[in-house]
Amino acid sequence: MTTPPTVTLPEGMRLLSHEQMRAVHDAVREAARRVGVPGHKADEISYSALAAAGQFVQPPDPEPDTCTALYLPHQAAAVTADILGVWQQCGDDPGHGGDDHDSGDFGWSDSDTGALPAHTADEEKA
Ligand SMILES: [Zn+2]
Numbered sequence: 494m495t496t497p498p499t500v501t502l503p504e505g506m507r508l509l510s511h512e513q514m515r516a517v518h519d520a521v522r523e524a525a526r527r528v529g530v531p532g533h534k535a536d537e538i539s540y541s542a543l544a545a546a547g548q549f550v551q552p553p554d555p556e557p558d559t560c561t562a563l564y565l566p567h568q569a570a571a572v573t574a575d576i577l578g579v580w581q582q583c584g585d586d587p588g589h590g591g592d593d594h595d596s597g598d599f600g601w602s603d604s605d606t607g608a609l610p611a612h613t614a615d616e617e618k619a
Contacts, residue, residue, distance in 0.1 A: 500609050506547035506567055514550055517543070544578025545569060552580050552609055560585045562594040562611040564601040572599065583611065 500508065509517070517539060525535035540550065547567070555561035560583035566572040576598055583594035588611070592603040603610045 500552065500563075500565060501606050502547075502549075502565070502567055503606060506549070508549050508551055509543070511551060540578060541574070549578050550580070553582075555582050555612075558587075559583060560587055560589055560594060560611050562603065563609040564594065564596070564599060564605065565607040565609075566599060567607045587611075 502508075518536065521535045521539040522532045525532045543549070544567075549565055549567065552563050552565070555563060562583040564581045564583075566576045566579065566581065569577055581596035581599045581601075583589075584597050585595060592610075594601055594603070594608075594611075601608050
């Protein structure tokens with residue numbers, strides 16, 4: 494098992510643990526069943542609500558075909574609502590030069606709050 498990468502976020506914001514996300518997911522699915530809302534729609538609504546409160550999901554395992562740098566859009570005033578709290582992966586070539594990354598929807602630098610730098614093949618899960 495790999496140690497999850499850590500991301501720096503402003504005070505008061507945090508990543509929920511996998512256990513907390515499972516609890517949220519279960520509660521949302523149960524509530525969705527009660528009120529008759531499709532579960533995937535309820536998930537989307539709950540993740541948006543959590544992100545608005547500064548509570549975010551853990552980063553995904555990056556796709557290996559592009560640069561593995563990730564960024565968490567965390568400031569509601571700086572990003573559009575549809576990507577708030579949705580992890581972005583750089584779409585440039587793996588191992589590209591420089592500290593700047595771009596997902597196509599969003600550009601960032603490794604030094605930005607909310608950024609996770611690209612990792613090398615050595616660090617991939619063993
Ligand atoms: Zn990149």
